[in-house]
Amino acid sequence: MPARETWRVLYRHFRPHRWAVALGTLFALVGAVTALLQPLAAKELVERLGGEESITGVLLVLTALVVLGTAIESVGSYILERTAESVVLAARRGLVGRLLRLRLPEVERTTPGDLMSRITSDTTLLRSVTTDSVVAAVTGGLACVTTLVMMAVMDAVLLGVVLGVIVLIGGAMALVLPRISEATRRSQEAVAEISNRLERVFGAFRTVKASGAEARETAAVGEAAEEAWRQGLRSARWQAVAGSSVGLAVQVSFLAVLGIGGARVASGAITVADLVAFLLYLFYLTDPVSKLVSAATEYQMGAAAVARIEEARRLAAEDLEGESASGPAEGEGPASVVFEDVVFRYRDGLPDVHRGVSFEVAGPGMTAFVGPSGAGKTTVFGLIERFHEVTGGRVLVDGRDVRDWAPAALRAAIGYVEQDAPVLAGTLRENLLFAAPEATEDEVREVLVRARLKELVERLPEGLDTPVGHRGSQLSGGERQRVAIARALLRRPRLLLLDEATSQLDAVNELALRDVVAEVARETTVLVVAHRLSTVTLADRIVVMDAGRVRAVGTHAELVAADRLYGELAATQFLAAGAGGVPRTGPAVGTATAG
Ligand SMILES: Nc1ncnc2c1ncn2[C@@H]1O[C@H](COP(=O)(O)OP(=O)(O)OP(=O)(O)O)[C@@H](O)[C@H]1O
Numbered sequence: 001m002p003a004r005e006t007w008r009v010l011y012r013h014f015r016p017h018r019w020a021v022a023l024g025t026l027f028a029l030v031g032a033v034t035a036l037l038q039p040l041a042a043k044e045l046v047e048r049l050g051g052e053e054s055i056t057g058v059l060l061v062l063t064a065l066v067v068l069g070t071a072i073e074s075v076g077s078y079i080l081e082r083t084a085e086s087v088v089l090a091a092r093r094g095l096v097g098r099l100l101r102l103r104l105p106e107v108e109r110t111t112p113g114d115l116m117s118r119i120t121s122d123t124t125l126l127r128s129v130t131t132d133s134v135v136a137a138v139t140g141g142l143a144c145v146t147t148l149v150m151m152a153v154m155d156a157v158l159l160g161v162v163l164g165v166i167v168l169i170g171g172a173m174a175l176v177l178p179r180i181s182e183a184t185r186r187s188q189e190a191v192a193e194i195s196n197r198l199e200r201v202f203g204a205f206r207t208v209k210a211s212g213a214e215a216r217e218t219a220a221v222g223e224a225a226e227e228a229w230r231q232g233l234r235s236a237r238w239q240a241v242a243g244s245s246v247g248l249a250v251q252v253s254f255l256a257v258l259g260i261g262g263a264r265v266a267s268g269a270i271t272v273a274d275l276v277a278f279l280l281y282l283f284y285l286t287d288p289v290s291k292l293v294s295a296a297t298e299y300q301m302g303a304a305a306v307a308r309i310e311e312a313r314r315l316a317a318e319d320l321e322g323e324s325a326s327g328p329a330e331g332e333g334p335a336s337v338v339f340e341d342v343v344f345r346y347r348d349g350l351p352d353v354h355r356g357v358s359f360e361v362a363g364p365g366m367t368a369f370v371g372p373s374g375a376g377k378t379t380v381f382g383l384i385e386r387f388h389e390v391t392g393g394r395v396l397v398d399g400r401d402v403r404d405w406a407p408a409a410l411r412a413a414i415g416y417v418e419q420d421a422p423v424l425a426g427t428l429r430e431n432l433l434f435a436a437p438e439a440t441e442d443e444v445r446e447v448l449v450r451a452r453l454k455e456l457v458e459r460l461p462e463g464l465d466t467p468v469g470h471r472g473s474q475l476s477g478g479e480r481q482r483v484a485i486a487r488a489l490l491r492r493p494r495l496l497l498l499d500e501a502t503s504q505l506d507a508v509n510e511l512a513l514r515d516v517v518a519e520v521a522r523e524t525t526v527l528v529v530a531h532r533l534s535t536v537t538l539a540d541r542i543v544v545m546d547a548g549r550v551r552a553v554g555t556h557a558e559l560v561a562a563d564r565l566y567g568e569l570a571a572t573q574f575l576a577a578g579a580g581g582v583p584r585t586g587p588a589v590g591t592a593t594a595g
Helices: 003-049 056-099 104-109 112-120 122-130 132-154 156-203 205-210 214-266 272-284 286-313 377-384 407-412 428-433 441-450 454-459 477-490 507-523 533-538 556-562 564-572
Strands: 336-344 354-362 365-370 392-397 414-417 495-499 525-529 541-546 549-554
Touching: 003 056, 003 122, 003 132, 003 286, 056 112, 056 122, 056 132, 056 286, 112 122, 112 156, 112 286, 122 132, 122 156, 122 286, 132 156, 132 272, 132 286, 156 205, 156 214, 156 272, 156 286, 205 214, 214 272, 214 286, 272 286, 336 377, 336 525, 354 377, 354 392, 354 525, 354 541, 365 377, 365 507, 365 533, 377 392, 377 495, 377 525, 407 414, 414 477, 428 441, 428 477, 441 454, 441 477, 477 495, 477 507, 495 507, 507 525, 507 533, 541 556, 541 564, 549 556, 549 564, 556 564
Parallel strands: 354 549, 365 525, 365 541, 414 495, 495 525
Antiparallel strands: 336 354, 336 392, 541 549
16 A cells, blocks of 8 residues: 555554544653653752751642653553544444445455454554554654754764764664555464464364364364464564664664764864763653654554554445335235346356346246256345345336345345355354344244244244354254244245255145245245255246246246256256155156255
């Protein structure tokens, strides 16, 4: 990121806290002045020790100075620490708010671990750069300027010598500092890689175990950790170089001033006392210059973090509310869905997944989408939800292009059950209310019955408040499926999108759920990506998709008679489990999955 841009962004983080930092700086300055006064009071005390005058007054002043100095210092440091925490909090809030609104393709291009590390780890690097280093720069800068002015008053020639050395060291620092920034950036990248690896492992822990991959994955995480360590060391090395160069600058200046100053004393240009005082000032310079250098170091680390945070902030996010907050959610009755010659590819360079898909669905009723794996069925749902935008053609919901609805208002009208039925960590109740936080207790009870979850809830030790584990790992596959359906129904959708699981429901539950879906379809538009014979036979119409096109539309009976591909699918691919009483087509009904 260009230096000016870095400044601008850092300033944006710092601006809301500028008065707190100013106060902290003021306290630091007052603390420094009280510290400077202490030796004077001590000197006064010692001078009075042998004499007649009482020392009580001076003693009191000295005590007051010590107490005051300590108090001011601790209050100042609390203000700064508090501000630092607030900077991190604000950065985290802003970033989370942004990342949770990212457009789906952006999330698919990145990795969760990387995004998470930007929120958790990179933001912490903003702490010092927006607080401590500002204070260090101000107090260090002030002290430096004052000392240099005093030196100028004493002897301009010697000051020139000191400045010459400082400029030399400054040049060396200009080479060192960017390396700190670079090492920090790489170290943060390695930290992100650790998150990525861990997310991969813990996201599929059963698979890791079943594959006996523990040792390999441990090594892979270890490798990323080692890289973070290596980069940390690199940064530490350059920081040490930067720090020691201050000491070096003072030593070199000291020798140069001693040599040249000695000559000036000999020539009578300055007195010995002048030279001694000058040398003392030179030593005073060590502390403020160290502060300036550490401020510059912090700045480099902050710059690396800012670059990573900004990178994440700039990923394309959705305007969930859109220009008008209106959407099909406000409509009544079943929603209509129309695809008009839709062309779609997930990314430039990838092949078209939809190559002119057209169909019309006016609710209520159930429409089943069938076709070979990869035909583009699930993609239909993604386009209706506007997770992705069409490359060509139009998708209309309630007669209006989905691009004209506000995404939040569009999605509020839709209940979506994904194929892998995601259940989130948390309690069963949280999962049910996830899509409809306002639902009442009665509505929850009703949906539990409809989704055949009542028995499960009664069996669980804490009922609805039982935690279900990471990704619902403490539920069975079929239970997860039913929770996902209950969640979607609780939203009271005008359009239900159901990506049917290829397995998981036992015969009894499947039959029951089939009835629920049929019941919902009486008042609602239901679209199902169907993998079961029982579902397609129930559907009012079936859309047969093949290789990104709609191949045929009709009822089961019509299609069996008229469409060769459908006939084949019905004969070989549809799952027949639990399809009791449903007419079977073709000689054998295999158990192969269609997706
Ligand atoms: N997010 C994505 N990014 C890139 N390509 C994708 C993405 N999602 C799906 N695809 C590709 O798009 C094609 C269609 O996928 P889609 O999920 O719509 O198929 P489907 O008909 O639902 O298949 P199945 O019956 O197996 O679920 C597939 O070839 C798939 O590899």
